[in-house]
Each structure stands twice: as C-alpha cells, then as structure tokens.
Amino acid sequence: MKQIIIIGGGAAGFFCASNLDETQYKITILEQNSDVLQKVKVSGGGRCNVTHACFDPRELIQFYPRGNKELLSVFTRFQPGDTMEWFDQRKVSLKIENDNRIFPESNSSQTIINTFLNEVQKKSVEVKTKCVVKEIEKQDDQYLVKTNAGDFMADYIIYSTGSSPKSLKIIENLGHKIVDPVPSLFTFNIKDDLLADMAGTSFEMAQTSIPKLKTEESGPLLITHWGLSGPAILKISAWEAINLAQLKYHFEIEVNFISLAIQNAEEIFQHFKQNNPKKTIGQSKIFDVTNRFWQKILHVSKVDHNKQIANISGKEMQSILENLCRKKFQVTGKSTFKDEFVTAGGVDLKEINFKNMSSKLLPNFYIAGEVLNIDAVTGGFNFQACWSEAWLIAQDLNNL
Structure with a gap:
C-alpha cells in the first residue's frame, strides 16, 4: 500500500486526510505542536469562522489579495456551498450570520475539530504530534522525511505546514522559490x-x-x-x-x-x-x-x-x-490580529499546478494552505482556500 505523509496538522492537512481513500493509501499526519488544528480552534474567537456565504467563484476571488487569479479554477470545482454540504453530510449544522460569515450552529470550534478527528479516526489515519520535520530528501521515486521522532518514507507528500520560516526553508531546499513572507491581517x-x-x-x-x-x-x-x-x-x-x-x-x-x-x-x-x-x-x-x-x-x-x-x-x-x-x-x-495570524508570501504560485495543487518541480508532491503565497481578508476566506485546495489534492490522489 502506498504511503502518504501529510506534513502539518492544520486545516488543509486534516481536510485532505478526511477526503482521501484509505483503502488505497496508508496516511500519516506529522504535526510539530502538541495539538492539531490550532488555528481552527482560535478562529472566530473560538467559534470557528468555517467559510463565507459567497457562492460565485468570480466574486469569491475578490477577497484574496494574493492568489485570486489562480484560485478561480480551484473554486470552480469546490466552493463555500460545497464546504457547507460536506459538513452537512457529517451532521454538522452551519449557520450564515448577517455579515455572511459562516459558523457552526454550536458556536464552538470544537465541533469542527471533532468532525475532523472522527473522519481521520474512521480512516485509520495515524496522527503524530510533537513530530518536527527537519529535512526532506528525494530518494528515487520516494521521499525520506527526517524528523525528531525518526525517519519516514513517503510515496506522496502533502505539504501543508503553514508559513513558519523553518517550513519555508525546508521546501526552498527542495528547489522551490519562496516569496518572502510578511504579515497580512x-x-x-x-x-x-x-x-x-x-x-x-x-x-x-x-x-x-x-x-x-x-x-x-x-x-x-x-x-x-x-x-x-x-x-x-x-x-x-x-x-x-x-x-x-x-x-x-x-x-x-x-x-x-x-x-x-x-x-x-x-x-x-x-x-x-x-x-x-x-x-x-x-x-x-x-x-x-x-x-x-x-x-x-x-x-x-x-x-x-x-x-x-x-x-x-x-x-x-x-x-x-x-x-x-x-x-x-x-x-x-x-x-x-487576535491569534489568527496570516501571512502574505510563501511558495511562488508559478511553481504550482492549480488543477491538482501539485508541485511543478517535485513529482508526487502536493502543496496547500498558508505555505503558498495566497492570503485573504478576514471572514472565513483563508479557511475556504485550505478546504478547496485540500479537496483537489484528495480527488487527484483518489483517482490515480
């Protein structure tokens, strides 16, 4: 069975794992912190601003200072309406507030976190916390992922680390160009x-x-x-x-x-x-x-x-x-702004194939979330980019 390693246990990493076909792959999430989904937890003052009620991809991309052109095709395939349906199928009720932000009816981000934890548990996804990736090496058709908790071999890598300088350095060492990150919001x-x-x-x-x-x-x-x-x-x-x-x-x-x-x-x-x-x-x-x-x-x-x-x-x-x-x-x-730290900058978008979020430089290597040079204004848009990108990756891998 082929091994997928997801590096980064945040929104993009978990949504991707939740949509992968577990009969086809062994899936492992590596997260450097002791808790997963930390940004989901603090989003919207702890209520989790899941997405935004904007259902036209052309309108939706207007909320992204960086990445708007590239995201048009992504949102054409998976947009906020699809996000709502995905949660609805898992018995999570969402509500649209007056300003069009979308939250769980429960007003608790824990509802969203529990949904993801249930999904990955059902799929027997292994989640390793306090697992710090130090280096990734390309070895023939595979990748060697070196961590403080030992080495892992991967047939496919999904890189969804967020925008920490260390994670950007690792992917830069693999040959990707990095647009220097600066704070947004x-x-x-x-x-x-x-x-x-x-x-x-x-x-x-x-x-x-x-x-x-x-x-x-x-x-x-x-x-x-x-x-x-x-x-x-x-x-x-x-x-x-x-x-x-x-x-x-x-x-x-x-x-x-x-x-x-x-x-x-x-x-x-x-x-x-x-x-x-x-x-x-x-x-x-x-x-x-x-x-x-x-x-x-x-x-x-x-x-x-x-x-x-x-x-x-x-x-x-x-x-x-x-x-x-x-x-x-x-x-x-x-x-x-609160704990919802967002950056502009990250992996150069010219090096990404937006049909499936794969790297144009590295085979069997996918990139999603805030590590990309994509960011949005406040209101659930940054999460929506994560859900949509992660969904495309999962579809691509499920159809291989």
Whole structure:
C-alpha cells in the first residue's frame, strides 16, 4: 500500500486526510505542536469562522489579495456551498450570520475539530504530534522525511505546514522559490489624543485611506488600546501587506469616521444649527457616533461643549468636521490580529499546478494552505482556500 505523509496538522492537512481513500493509501499526519488544528480552534474567537456565504467563484476571488487569479479554477470545482454540504453530510449544522460569515450552529470550534478527528479516526489515519520535520530528501521515486521522532518514507507528500520560516526553508531546499513572507491581517498602532481612552468605541461604517499608497477601504472600524482595528483596517492591511512592510509600518492614514464627504457633513451640521440654535453643542446628536466620542471630538477640536450651537463659529465647525471626516493619524507599527495570524508570501504560485495543487518541480508532491503565497481578508476566506485546495489534492490522489 502506498504511503502518504501529510506534513502539518492544520486545516488543509486534516481536510485532505478526511477526503482521501484509505483503502488505497496508508496516511500519516506529522504535526510539530502538541495539538492539531490550532488555528481552527482560535478562529472566530473560538467559534470557528468555517467559510463565507459567497457562492460565485468570480466574486469569491475578490477577497484574496494574493492568489485570486489562480484560485478561480480551484473554486470552480469546490466552493463555500460545497464546504457547507460536506459538513452537512457529517451532521454538522452551519449557520450564515448577517455579515455572511459562516459558523457552526454550536458556536464552538470544537465541533469542527471533532468532525475532523472522527473522519481521520474512521480512516485509520495515524496522527503524530510533537513530530518536527527537519529535512526532506528525494530518494528515487520516494521521499525520506527526517524528523525528531525518526525517519519516514513517503510515496506522496502533502505539504501543508503553514508559513513558519523553518517550513519555508525546508521546501526552498527542495528547489522551490519562496516569496518572502510578511504579515497580512494586522491592526495599526497609533498614539493620538483623539483615540486615548476610547478603546472599545466602534463605527458601523468608516472610510480609511493611505494617501502615500493611493489606496482606500471602508467598513466597520474599532478603536483599540493600541490604535485602530476592525474590517476597514484589516482589509487595507491585507491588500497593502507588502507595501506596508516596505514602509516598516510607519505611514500616515486618513480616517473618515462617519463616511460622509465633508461638504455633506457641513450641510447636515448647518441644518441642525438652524433648527436647534439653543442646544449646547455637547448635547447635540448631529452625527451617528457615540456620545463619548462626540465629547472627545469637541475636546480635540477645542470647542467648549457648553457653548450653544448658534454661537459655534465657522472655524470651530470646520475643526470638528476635519476631525470627523478627514482625521490624519501617524501609524507607528502593527499588532497581530487576535491569534489568527496570516501571512502574505510563501511558495511562488508559478511553481504550482492549480488543477491538482501539485508541485511543478517535485513529482508526487502536493502543496496547500498558508505555505503558498495566497492570503485573504478576514471572514472565513483563508479557511475556504485550505478546504478547496485540500479537496483537489484528495480527488487527484483518489483517482490515480
């Protein structure tokens, strides 16, 4: 019986093992940590954001800053609808939330982990944890996998290690070109009076732009203890991952907290002023922001919150609107977004055959997951790439 060694016990590795024909192969998963499926466990705050309700491959690829062209053919064969069906067949109920993210009904990532553990157990897949791969050698028609727990011979290798520098070095030594990995999905570190003591304040729809890179994104925004986060920031961090690394994470960002052009905001302000001249500016709910944030805007704009709105000068109004609609911040670094660390970079996509995720350089060698130079914005898309790639590998091997 031919031996398949899966290196990496994460999403791609387990999904592949779960779909392989165990009557055809002896399957072993090697995982360097003491626990498997660690990213699945922490995803979505421990609820596991399995995938995203986007069922048109052409729309789906728009969420991938790197790998979008290559993934089109992959998603044409296995997309989020297929992922939902796969779990449904295994009695796992999934639900689509308002923002189209998909979670297990149980709201627990353990449901997803248990499903994979059951599948591989049924198939008698051997799972070896604390098994660190040190080197892979090509030997005639096979591969010798050297680990801290002894050597393994493989007829086929599925390389789904994630993007650790060590795992990228191993595959580089086999001849693959590596695009230097840089962090994707991260939050921005900003020290600014407007954000001080505002952690936890959120905005339903904000606009962010980095003038130097001529790039902009919109979406929900969150003030954190160290700066700014939320989809509006995470999206821009993913799309501009490589450029921001080159800037060493020091750059200017402009934020429009209320997603209104400054002229439109001025009209709303003037209209409110005419209708409520006697109200104090501090008590005026002119824009859709929290009261705490409004008081902070007035403080930063140097406007007395007890002043009647009729007495607000044109200069004071401009100052308020500038801080709301065109506030510039200096970013001085980044922070990892939760534990869901994602990287841009990895194995060069030109060296992969996307019909079956096989290496164009190494025979009987397949590559999937984050070790590839593919990454997505937050929302279940990174997992979907893993499921789809792993499914293609399993189909290819089952049909040999």
